[in-house]
Amino acid sequence: MEIVHDPKDFQKRMMQFRAEGKAIGFVPTMGALHAGHIALAERARASCDILVVSIFVNPLQFAPSEDLDKYPRTLGEDARKAEAVGVDLIFSPSPRDMYPAGFGSTVSCGAITTRLEGAARPGHFDGVTTVVLKLFNIVLPNFAVFGQKDAQQALVIRRMVEDLNIPVELIIHPTVRESDGLAMSSRNVYLTKEEREEAPLINKGLRSAYKVFCDGNCSARKIRSHVEDIYAAASFLSTEYVAVTDTFCNDISGEISCEALLSVVCRTKISGTRLIDNILLV
Numbered sequence: 215m216e217i218v219h220d221p222k223d224f225q226k227r228m229m230q231f232r233a234e235g236k237a238i239g240f241v242p243t244m245g246a247l248h249a250g251h252i253a254l255a256e257r258a259r260a261s262c263d264i265l266v267v268s269i270f271v272n273p274l275q276f277a278p279s280e281d282l283d284k285y286p287r288t289l290g291e292d293a294r295k296a297e298a299v300g301v302d303l304i305f306s307p308s309p310r311d312m313y314p315a316g317f318g319s320t321v322s323c324g325a326i327t328t329r330l331e332g333a334a335r336p337g338h339f340d341g342v343t344t345v346v347l348k349l350f351n352i353v354l355p356n357f358a359v360f361g362q363k364d365a366q367q368a369l370v371i372r373r374m375v376e377d378l379n380i381p382v383e384l385i386i387h388p389t390v391r392e393s394d395g396l397a398m399s400s401r402n403v404y405l406t407k408e409e410r411e412e413a414p415l416i417n418k419g420l421r422s423a424y425k426v427f428c429d430g431n432c433s434a435r436k437i438r439s440h441v442e443d444i445y446a447a448a449s450f451l452s453t454e455y456v457a458v459t460d461t462f463c464n465d466i467s468g469e470i471s472c473e474a475l476l477s478v479v480c481r482t483k484i485s486g487t488r489l490i491d492n493i494l495l496v
């Protein structure tokens with residue numbers, strides 16, 4: 215396995231692989247790899263000749279008040295984990311090489327990016343789609359694997375791929391969880407002991423709401439307040455939002471009659487960590 219930093223060098227190699235007819239699978243990440251990322255890589259490994267993982271903490275998708283500087287960067291350890299799962303190439307560019315002086319383009323995917331995470335983190339999805347399109351153009355993958363953990367991100371990228379006729383197949387992999395249900399995240403390392411102990415409540419709330427839904431209760435308002443009531447009992451978590459939306463991320467106000475997404479964001483009270491999770495109501 216090799217780690218390549220230079221975008222032009224990397225793109226040249228990928229052009230060569232494509233010319234040879236090799237199938238390229240791609241898993242974009244911000245590094246600090248955990249079992250969730252590794253599951254995505256394993257999924258890709260099974261159906262490609264060349265497996266690429268990118269590791270890039272993308273400054274464009276962080277607001278000035280967010281955790282860009284303290285985001286964990288563990289390239290050596292990441293490389294060891296990637297090699298163990300059969301990754302062929304890690305693409306790990308510098309921010310300066312991705313966004314050289316004079317960089318001025320933005321990919322923006324419209325209304326879907328203004329709701330949920332887009333409302334809570336203005337400009338976040340423009341940063342995501344801009345970097346993902348750049349990465350697609352450098353890596354030239356046949357397919358790319360994203361996680362259901364970032365459900366809206368997956369929907370936004372699908373929007374971009376459809377809107378812009380991007381010839382990359384998208385695969386969405388289920389959320390990988392700790393044994394107590396907490397969704398794995400590179401940000402979980404920020405949690406204090408008390409926060410970590412309470413954090414599984416986030417997923418418990420979602421599963422309990424799913425049961426209420428499966429029992430025939432289809433009122434979006436009732437599902438939301440069911441989750442909010444469970445989270446209200448927490449000592450170390452405050453609820454940022456609980457939302458029931460359709461797959462365009464539009465709020466559902468009445469009965470749930472289509473495929474719906476129950477999304478939640480909680481912020482921990484000591485370390486201020488933002489934890490996101492979701493479940494499909496189908």
Ligand code: AMP
Nearest residue numbers: 243244245250360361363364389390398
């Ligand atoms: P990140 O490094 O957090 O930007 O995530 C890179 C990719 O891994 C994204 O497609 C995420 O949705 C996915 N991912 C992150 N955490 C998980 C998880 N616990 N289970 C499945 N996929 C995940």
